[in-house]
Amino acid sequence: MTPAVPPPPDATLESALYASDLAAAEAFYGGVIGLGIITRQPGRHVFFRVGASVLLVFDPEATRRPPGPGASLPVPPHGGDGAGHYCFAVPEAELDGWRDHLTRAGIAIEADFRWPGGARSLYVRDPAGNSVEFADPALWS
Amino acid sequence: MTPAVPPPPDATLESALYASDLAAAEAFYGGVIGLGIITRQPGRHVFFRVGASVLLVFDPEATRRPPGPGASLPVPPHGGDGAGHYCFAVPEAELDGWRDHLTRAGIAIEADFRWPGGARSLYVRDPAGNSVEFADPALWS
Numbered sequence: 001m002t003p004a005v006p007p008p009p010d011a012t013l014e015s016a017l018y019a020s021d022l023a024a025a026e027a028f029y030g031g032v033i034g035l036g037i038i039t040r041q042p043g044r045h046v047f048f049r050v051g052a053s054v055l056l057v058f059d060p061e062a063t064r065r066p067p068g069p070g071a072s073l074p075v076p077p078h079g080g081d082g083a084g085h086y087c088f089a090v091p092e093a094e095l096d097g098w099r100d101h102l103t104r105a106g107i108a109i110e111a112d113f114r115w116p117g118g119a120r121s122l123y124v125r126d127p128a129g130n131s132v133e134f135a136d137p138a139l140w141s
Numbered sequence: 142m143t144p145a146v147p148p149p150p151d152a153t154l155e156s157a158l159y160a161s162d163l164a165a166a167e168a169f170y171g172g173v174i175g176l177g178i179i180t181r182q183p184g185r186h187v188f189f190r191v192g193a194s195v196l197l198v199f200d201p202e203a204t205r206r207p208p209g210p211g212a213s214l215p216v217p218p219h220g221g222d223g224a225g226h227y228c229f230a231v232p233e234a235e236l237d238g239w240r241d242h243l244t245r246a247g248i249a250i251e252a253d254f255r256w257p258g259g260a261r262s263l264y265v266r267d268p269a270g271n272s273v274e275f276a277d278p279a280l281w282s
Contacts, residue, residue: 003245006231006238008175010192013276014228015156018221034149038281051151052230053194054281060223074252076264078272080159080221082201087155089193090147097147104144111215123217131219135154140179140195 012053017084018060019128022046025057028126032105033088055086087121087133095120098134115139153194158225159201160269163187166198169267173246174229196227228262228274236261239275256280 019025026046029035035048035055044062048055060079067074090098099109102124110131111123119139126132160166167187170176176189176196185203189196201220208215231239240250243265251272252264260280267273 003241004238005175005242006235008177008191009229009231009275011230011278012153012156012191012194012196012228013230013278013281014226014274015153016226034146036149049281050149050153052278053153055153056226058226063226064223073256074254076251076266076272078224078226080223080225082205082221082223083219084221084225085155085157085197085199085204085219087153088150089152089154090150094147097145100144101146110217113214115214125217131217133155134150137152137154137193140154140190 014054014056015086016056016058016078017086017126017128017130018080019057019126019130020059020061021127022057022059024127029055029057032102032107050088083125083128084130085133086130087135089137090122090134092120092136092138095122095134095136098122155195155197156227157197157199157219158227158267158269158271159221160198160267160271161200161202162268163198163200165268170196170198173243173248191229224266224269225271226274227271228276230278231275233261233277233279236263236275236277239263 029048030037038047038049040046045058064077064079066077107124114120119136121135123133170189171178179188181187186199205218205220207218248265255261260277262276264274
């Protein structure tokens with residue numbers, strides 16, 4: 001009997017971004033954007049709840065180090081440099097409110113346009129320079 | 142009247158990883174993992190459906206280039222180097238099946254362990270070296 005192929009995954013559990021200044025990342029994602037903080041480990045990471053998924057922000061200098069031979073949890077190393085990208089699903093009706101809120105918080109709106117299908121995307125930078133988008137989920141439906 | 146602060150976003154719409162070999166990324170995410178392909182632009186990106194969210198895989202050499210002055214869509218540049226991280230939500234009961242399926246496909250299991258709370262995570266590498274996790278969503282509930 002051929003073993004069954006599992007059904008394709010149908011949900012994102014974790015997305016990751018990198019930032020060397022985790023306090024600044026926490027002020028942005030937890031403070032300005034208002035995400036709940038799940039856990040933080042100073043110098044390594046801060047994790048935020050986004051509904052049923054989690055946004056992980058790591059200091060790549062820490063996560064690039066492989067787990068030591070005595071590590072209790074053999075978490076594989078990873079860690080990127082350069083600007084990453086992440087997008088929040090935000091109802092179309094709330095995008096104007098986000099634009100105003102981000103602007104009041106001193107965050108520059110880098111782009112704000114509609115795709116050919118009509119869905120609107122708003123882009124800012126987090127303190128580490130990652131490209132953070134707020135988009136109508138109709139973009140992909 | 143103070144403008145209302147929008148409610149925190151409650152869903153991830155897009156997660157991004159980087160890969161210079163997009164055909165290899167498509168063979169891995171579309172072929173081995175079985176995700177549906179939403180769209181591809183050779184040399185720039187291939188996008189995969191993961192339920193209500195989307196996994197974007199970009200060639201960072203392409204996405205780091207700012208949109209030209211005549212660009213119809215002013216998509217902000219981004220692009221990372223080094224190993225990124227992404228995690229699929231997979232029911233606990235399907236993790237053994239994923240382990241077998243990935244192994245049969247010639248993908249090495251880099252780690253497979255339970256977190257202190259009991260949730261299990263399985264880790265592999267995509268062809269670009271990104272750390273890809275399959276985890277029981279109970280990990281964060």
